[in-house]
């Protein structure tokens with residue numbers, strides 16, 4: 122009989138660079154030509170956004186934002202260690218990283234033997250400025266787990282035609298940002314992360330995956346086809362639980378993503394996320410009203426910039442199957458730091 126621990130967290134890339142670097146998407150956006158000129162002036166922002174940005178262009182708020190996130194990551198890591206899983210399965214978006222024009226699967230289980238990543242290496246080969254002071258060539262090694270192949274089989278047996286891969290396609294460095302950032306943050310204090318990892322990629326970006334190459338800029342005129350619906354993600358999550366329940370393994374199921382993203386929220390000129398929609402989803406989530414999440418449509422998700430929440434929909438389907446409600450560690454609303462973050466845990 123398998124045991125399952127559920128974790129929901131963020132892979133917000135802004136935690137890698139020191140706060141002083143102001144490496145949040147808003148900084149880039151304010152320097153670009155892609156927003157109306159009047160919105161470059163904080164005087165034209167919502168009051169709460171001006172306050173958060175403060176007198177130091179968001180540096181103090183960024184420090185406070187980090188502290189809150191680290192507090193939750195540390196609780197989650199302690200729970201993970203106490204649970205001592207045989208492996209962790211991470212639902213994360215592939216943001217035009219491993220999958221590009223040659224194929225976009227709705228989901229993909231990466232059944233790799235091992236993963237060797239150099240996340241501190243910048244595009245030019247030099248080290249990214251990072252809070253740990255780690256060099257460009259520092260290799261982060263993770264072990265895969267044979268359960269990955271068996272999970273694919275068990276999903277196919279349940280009518281879920283699950284794509285899988287034994288080696289990287291375009292993401293030669295190993296793992297895309299959603300998976301590697303999660304692993305870096307769950308080991309923020311760098312004591313090592315020895316649990317085997319099964320990445321479970323989700324096509325969250327749907328109509329924008331190739332058109333926007335996973336970012337804010339539109340490279341094409343036409344939308345790409347949609348990603349999987351919230352309902353389908355929940356069905357897949359539930360099927361994962363049914364597959365694992367009869368297994369001999371202790372498994373941590375982790376959904377990795379922030380909720381609404383500013384750069385995907387067109388109605389706010391990509392400047393700040395959709396707090397209203399996130400709050401609605403949060404109230405439903407907190408109450409364990411998974412049916413409400415199942416009814417969310419793809420157009421609703423896209424209008425709210427909540428594409429990456431599809432990772433959480435997989436987890437929600439899994440937790441519904443286990444009849445579990447979340448314990449909320451934190452819920453962080455923000456205007457300045459691109460995306461809103463929910464940090465949660467579902468204890469066995």
Ligand SMILES: [Fe+2]
Nearest residue numbers: 214216299429
């Ligand atoms: Fe992401």
